[in-house]
Amino acid sequence: MSEDKYVEYPSTSYKEMGRIFGKEQIKLSKITGWVFKIPSKDSILIAYKIEAILKEIFPEILEEIKGIAEETGYEYPVVLANIVLCGSKEYLELKEMCISMAVRSELGYILALNYEQWEELKVFRYFFRRNPISRLPSVSGTDCYIGATDGMNGAGLALTSLKVSDRICGIGISPQLLCRIALDSCESVDEFIDLARKVSHLLQWNFLASDGDRAVKVEVHGGRKLKVIEINDDIFVAGNHFEGQINSPSYKRVKEVYDFLKKRRPRNPEDLIDILGTHEPEICFHGSDNHPPVISSSIYWPAKRRAWIAFGKPCGASFREIYMG
Numbered sequence: 001m002s003e004d005k006y007v008e009y010p011s012t013s014y015k016e017m018g019r020i021f022g023k024e025q026i027k028l029s030k031i032t033g034w035v036f037k038i039p040s041k042d043s044i045l046i047a048y049k050i051e052a053i054l055k056e057i058f059p060e061i062l063e064e065i066k067g068i069a070e071e072t073g074y075e076y077p078v079v080l081a082n083i084v085l086c087g088s089k090e091y092l093e094l095k096e097m098c099i100s101m102a103v104r105s106e107l108g109y110i111l112a113l114n115y116e117q118w119e120e121l122k123v124f125r126y127f128f129r130r131n132p133i134s135r136l137p138s139v140s141g142t143d144c145y146i147g148a149t150d151g152m153n154g155a156g157l158a159l160t161s162l163k164v165s166d167r168i169c170g171i172g173i174s175p176q177l178l179c180r181i182a183l184d185s186c187e188s189v190d191e192f193i194d195l196a197r198k199v200s201h202l203l204q205w206n207f208l209a210s211d212g213d214r215a216v217k218v219e220v221h222g223g224r225k226l227k228v229i230e231i232n233d234d235i236f237v238a239g240n241h242f243e244g245q246i247n248s249p250s251y252k253r254v255k256e257v258y259d260f261l262k263k264r265r266p267r268n269p270e271d272l273i274d275i276l277g278t279h280e281p282e283i284c285f286h287g288s289d290n291h292p293p294v295i296s297s298s299i300y301w302p303a304k305r306r307a308w309i310a311f312g313k314p315c316g317a318s319f320r321e322i323y324m325g
């Protein structure tokens with residue numbers, strides 16, 4: 001039986017959204033066995049420190065967490081720790097690896113992402129969130145409901161994210177929560193950078209962000225350390241390492257993909273759909289013992305408010321087009 005992994009949610013309150021997620025979590029946990037972990041005392045202490053940051057910048061997220069707790073019957077601190085520490089090695093490691101690219105079209109930059117993740121984590125979905133009127137609607141990929149791995153919102157801000165390390169290196173917000181909060185509240189690359197500068201960060205991660213004419217790579221080095229790299233070239237490729245880390249295993253892959261794109265010169269989403277399914281170099285990856293396969297792909301064209309998403313390996317997938325206007 002094939003299930004639709006693209007889900008549209010109504011415009012509702014954050015608390016009610018949490019309740020909807022709670023219901024889905026109960027259903028899904030029976031299929032996948034993926035249940036909330038009972039956190040240690042230390043994890044709960046860290047989670048409450050992160051909660052204080054969220055209260056400052058985006059308290060609505062906490063309403064969503066409360067909604068999940070109410071619906072699933074887990075205590076609030078348990079759900080809080082599971083959400084805010086998700087993605088960290090010490091807590092729940094997400095082994096994702098990915099490759100993402102920014103290419104210049106006739107109308108601003110287009111972002112594309114192949115998302116690599118172990119398939120046993122069957123919770124991955126694309127959501128269309130209408131959100132309450134005061135917040136922006138978005139389409140986003142997620143493997144933990146509340147957070148987002150990538151997406152584009154109604155204001156035309158597109159984001160992709162890539163893991164560099166899952167070791168906790170600061171008490172701060174996770175990349176998935178940063179991505180989600182930015183999609184709900186930021187209208188431009190500038191606003192995304194401001195948000196990323198305002199908070200401390202839990203993990204080391206890379207983002208590509210574009211709002212049309214402008215594209216940047218934002219390297220989150222953990223804690224308060226952030227590096228913003230302006231993209232001026234027609235082609236930019238990012239992987240699971242920071243700029244200059246030439247000994248990283250992803251460095252070679254990124255370089256090969258960059259050289260390939262330079263030759264192919266993609267200019268539009270059709271070119272990118274083709275390119276995401278390429279095996280030489282390894283853009284579409286089918287998995288090895290220590291490197292997960294591509295489980296989904298996304299393309300975002302902020303200037304046109306259009307997105308293309310596909311589940312499964314992109315070499316054989318059909319892409320669904322979504323208009324965010």
Ligand SMILES: [Zn+2]
Binds near residue numbers: 279284313
């Ligand atoms: Zn393939």
